[in-house]
Amino acid sequence: MPETESFFLRGLPFPSDTLSPAFGCGSIEAHYGQICRAHLDAMRIFRASYAELSSMSVRRILTGRALPRRDADAILWHAGALYAHELYFSSLTATPGGYPHPRRELAELISHDVGSFAELAYRLGEVAVGMRGVGFVYLLLGASGRLVIRSYRDYDCPMLAKETPLFCIDLWEHAYYTDHGAHPERAVDAFLSVLSWRAVEKRIYDK
């Protein structure tokens, strides 16, 4: 079982009612339990249908190489959804306040590249509000070592080998409308309020 699918089969890494008021129990359960499950089920069908996909990681699938031509678009769609949602949910912590801020190294990186945590939050919100359609806003560590904020439509993913995705904020309406209405900037603030900076640091420093 490839790792991304295993992530969803293990269940949420925190109780679904512990992110409120950022995200309510019902919206988390629908998001993770129904939407992610649908992508997982679709990918399992494709893996069962095409032997070449059976052990291929989601990351490998997302390179777009050696995919069955007939279903390549659908496979990329579901693989992109699984990739983005794993990054999203594995970035959240049920203990807001327990680890609310990045530690020194990452704090210095944010300070150097963006100015401050508040400025980072503002810029993420600005990109979120400016998005056309739905998708994700990513914070990436670029090849130069600088932080990069970039949005991706739908389930497109940043798969450039030299960029490290640090977290992504889900800006599909299913992720935030129930809790925050038509306010993507509030979804950004909500996400940051339950973001595990420890998870982010691991993606930079524990590679």
Ligand SMILES: [Fe+2]
């Ligand atoms: Fe989502």
